[in-house]
Amino acid sequence: YEKALGPKHTWTLATVHCLGSLYQNQDKLAEAEAMYTRALQGCEEALGSEVLPSYLPALSTMFAFGDLLSQTGRKDLAKVMYSRALAGYTTIQGPSSKWCKQLEDRLQTLSIASPELEESQDELTEPGAAKSRSLKRKLRSWGRRLNIG
Secondary structure, three states: OHHHHOOOOHHHHHHHHHHHHHHHHOOOHHHHHHHHHHHHHHHHHHHOOOOHHHOHHHHHHHHHHHHHHHHOOOHHHHHHHHHHHHHHHHHHHOOOOHHHHHHHHHHHHHHOOOHHHHHHHHOOOOOOHHHHHHHHHHHHHHHHHOOOO
């Protein structure tokens, strides 16, 4: 799709999301993160930040990205991503949709996570710390633009 339609076409971005899911299922978490980031940035560039919160494929990417962030111990970033997805699904499908319920469950689970986990994730000492801080800033920026988190 990328050669035929370009890197910012929604079909290309949907394929990028699917690659992220595949990588996540294969435990290639860095590659999955890169694909989810690319898909969300591409959607934002292609559709604009006003449309992004109501575009179902982008919401699906936010949900999956939240799962990845939670899986890798970045609970605060997962909360931002889940909150963004929840706001969008609530607007589009209503608060009683299955996606809203699943996101609310995940947010509740993160809220009762042990304080030790939350403290340790703030101590970014591993080799990817700079990249993780950059991702954290980007997610918080997206959250502010969408009035979440």
